Amino acid sequence: MHALKWSSAPAASSGSDNKDTLSLTGASPSLTTDRLILRRWQPADCIPFARLNRDLRVMEHFPNRLTRPQSNLFIERVEAHFEQHGFGLWATELRGSRTFIGFIGLSVPHFEAPFMPCVEIGWRLSADHWGRGLATEGARAVVCYAFEFLKLPALVSFTVPANTRSRRVMEKLGMTHDPADDFDHPKLIEGHPLRRHVLYRLAPHHALY
Numbered sequence: 001m002h003a004l005k006w007s008s009a010p011a012a013s014s015g016s017d018n019k020d021t022l023s024l025t026g027a028s029p030s031l032t033t034d035r036l037i038l039r040r041w042q043p044a045d046c047i048p049f050a051r052l053n054r055d056l057r058v059m060e061h062f063p064n065r066l067t068r069p070q071s072n073l074f075i076e077r078v079e080a081h082f083e084q085h086g087f088g089l090w091a092t093e094l095r096g097s098r099t100f101i102g103f104i105g106l107s108v109p110h111f112e113a114p115f116m117p118c119v120e121i122g123w124r125l126s127a128d129h130w131g132r133g134l135a136t137e138g139a140r141a142v143v144c145y146a147f148e149f150l151k152l153p154a155l156v157s158f159t160v161p162a163n164t165r166s167r168r169v170m171e172k173l174g175m176t177h178d179p180a181d182d183f184d185h186p187k188l189i190e191g192h193p194l195r196r197h198v199l200y201r202l203a204p205h206h207a208l209y
């Protein structure tokens with residue numbers, strides 16, 4: 001488990017050792033790991049985020065790719081979520097080059113399911129950066145923040161059964177899957193091939209970070 005270092009310094013200039021560092025900037029902290037900065041969204045993120053949202057590889061397990069306006073609206077909603085809850089899906093950039101690569105973070109889903117209310121942990125990264133452990137690294141910092149700072153009692157994550165990459169990230173965080181929790185996503189019509197979802201849960205004492 002990583003020791004936490006708390007700092008009020010700007011995220012980019014903190015964290016000189018190998019520990020994850022949480023840099024508190026007002027009510028919405030940035031999270032810094034060895035290779036990543038998780039931060040609030042900036043206007044310059046719109047173009048690379050729209051590119052990612054129309055990439056067939058990234059959106060393989062979603063019902064639709066997003067248009068540019070839909071992608072921008074997504075960012076607006078995430079920022080509104082930060083304002084409402086004090087946490088959200090953090091824009092994620094590489095620490096060295098400051099390249100925007102996607103998001104990793106927390107959200108409060110709004111649909112009817114047996115496991116509501118809950119806080120979900122989720123991620124979406126540019127395919128150019130897959131397979132280097134970046135999602136897991138960022139998600140570990142988010143889990144740490146969720147349990148040690150926000151004191152959340154539990155996290156969930158869900159996806160379609162075929163999304164093995166995402167499921168692997170969940171497993172590496174210590175999340176567990178009980179098939180009895182699997183559910184049909186109510187926002188997708190009956191018969192939709194992506195309707196069935198697997199649910200993973202994480203309690204603080206099982207978290208690997």
Ligand SMILES: CC(C)(COP(=O)(O)OP(=O)(O)OC[C@H]1O[C@@H](n2cnc3c(N)ncnc32)[C@H](O)[C@@H]1OP(=O)(O)O)[C@@H](O)C(=O)NCCC(=O)NCCS
Pocket residue numbers: 057058059061122123124125126129130131132133134135136137158159160163164165166168169
């Ligand atoms: C899911 C996602 C964030 C993972 O990002 P990433 O940085 O590549 O993740 P990591 O490198 O930390 O871990 C990926 C794991 O999946 C494994 N993996 C990769 N391809 C795989 C495949 N086809 N089948 C099974 N496992 C696979 C990797 O080997 C790795 O596990 P390991 O560390 O045990 O080797 C990224 O693939 C993504 O953005 N996907 C599209 C968006 C999405 O589906 N988001 C989740 C919605 S719930």
